[in-house]
Amino acid sequence: MRFINKRKIAISILIVMGVIFFAPLSLVFSTEGYTPPAPYVPPDPYVPPDPYVPSDPYVPPDPYIPPDPHVPSDPKAPGDVNPGDGQQGGSPGGQDQGPGKGVGDDNSGNDDDGEKDNEKKDNPNPILDSDYYKANKFAIKDIFLSNIGAGSKVDFDFQRFDWKGSLTSAGRAGLGLIAGDDYFGEITKLGLNVWTGYDNYKNVRGYFESWSTIRTAWSTMNTGGFSGASGWGSFWGAISKANPPGSVSTMFGKLAPPLAAIDIGISSFEMGANIGHGDYAGAVGNLGSVLMSSAVIASASGVGAPVAAGLALAGGALWLGSTIYKNWDKVVDVGKKTVEYGKKAVKGAKKAIGGAINKVKGWFS
Numbered sequence: 001m002r003f004i005n006k007r008k009i010a011i012s013i014l015i016v017m018g019v020i021f022f023a024p025l026s027l028v029f030s031t032e033g034y035t036p037p038a039p040y041v042p043p044d045p046y047v048p049p050d051p052y053v054p055s056d057p058y059v060p061p062d063p064y065i066p067p068d069p070h071v072p073s074d075p076k077a078p079g080d081v082n083p084g085d086g087q088q089g090g091s092p093g094g095q096d097q098g099p100g101k102g103v104g105d106d107n108s109g110n111d112d113d114g115e116k117d118n119e120k121k122d123n124p125n126p127i128l129d130s131d132y133y134k135a136n137k138f139a140i141k142d143i144f145l146s147n148i149g150a151g152s153k154v155d156f157d158f159q160r161f162d163w164k165g166s167l168t169s170a171g172r173a174g175l176g177l178i179a180g181d182d183y184f185g186e187i188t189k190l191g192l193n194v195w196t197g198y199d200n201y202k203n204v205r206g207y208f209e210s211w212s213t214i215r216t217a218w219s220t221m222n223t224g225g226f227s228g229a230s231g232w233g234s235f236w237g238a239i240s241k242a243n244p245p246g247s248v249s250t251m252f253g254k255l256a257p258p259l260a261a262i263d264i265g266i267s268s269f270e271m272g273a274n275i276g277h278g279d280y281a282g283a284v285g286n287l288g289s290v291l292m293s294s295a296v297i298a299s300a301s302g303v304g305a306p307v308a309a310g311l312a313l314a315g316g317a318l319w320l321g322s323t324i325y326k327n328w329d330k331v332v333d334v335g336k337k338t339v340e341y342g343k344k345a346v347k348g349a350k351k352a353i354g355g356a357i358n359k360v361k362g363w364f365s
Contacts, residue, residue: 127273134177141266142173145259152255183341186334193323200292204316207241207295207309214239233306240305260296267293285322291315 127133147166151158176192179185208214217238221231271286292315299308 123277125273125277125279127277128270137266138173138177141263143170145262146170148255149259152259183334183337186330190327190330190334193327197320197323200316200319203292204312207299207305207312209239209241236306236310240309242305254300257297257300260293263293264290264297281322281325285319285326288315288318288320288322291318 146169150166151161172192172195175188179188179192217235220238221235267286267289271283271290274280274282274286291311295308295312295315298311299305
């Protein structure tokens, strides 16, 4: 029994000694190839952000200062308006200027005596420049009364009635009615005024004898055949036609004086409207129309051909002077624009021709 216990003690001692002997070797084998971790490196110390700097305090904008109140200009009194301001409606004389046709009147849309561009646009005549007045004048005077006058000259024989001239007259008046204020509209209005002036010339010319008779009478007066005031009277009587336009002897031709009286009434109304509006140049043109229409009545009333011729000539001169005055600025403006457009057209043509020449040269280079 003792032997067994000694044996257990010996074995236990051997085991303890073996553990003690082999323990270091186990540590060697267990740690072979082992790499210890890097030493702990603490992070950088915490750096707080820059302190908050508030933005500049809000500065409100300057208070709103309203502009100065609008002060309207002083209204123009009639006496402060330059002659030629405003415009009046009118209509061209017919192709034949039949009895009572309104001798000397201009186109309905173009006004009786032309216009000045800026003055018309800035200061239109509230009566004569209104569409209502122009349209009614076109219908009553340019269409109705014009054809009545032309028809009375041929006793309303429609086979002899000048239909072409009637349509031309109506078309001319309508063209003046719709012509605008741009460059081409102004050229149209100027052309219509020239056309009306030619008709007025033919009507005034109808009160006088031929040019050869006038030259003969003038030569007679200069050679002493006429002397003093009586000489001038004789000269005027010699050149005045014995049967002026108003002395038509046909049955319906006697409508000439009443139609002329209506035309005098229209022109007188327009003259008053122009005077009230400060358009004295237009009023002068209306006075010329009144005198030319009065010549029709004078020639039919038997007061004498010289009186009728004098009224017609004076009226024609007043109408012509008024029309030239009121259209002079327009003529100058249209002339300048025409020159400018002509220069642009020449430059454009030169450029086009030069480009064509260079293109052709390129074909052969």
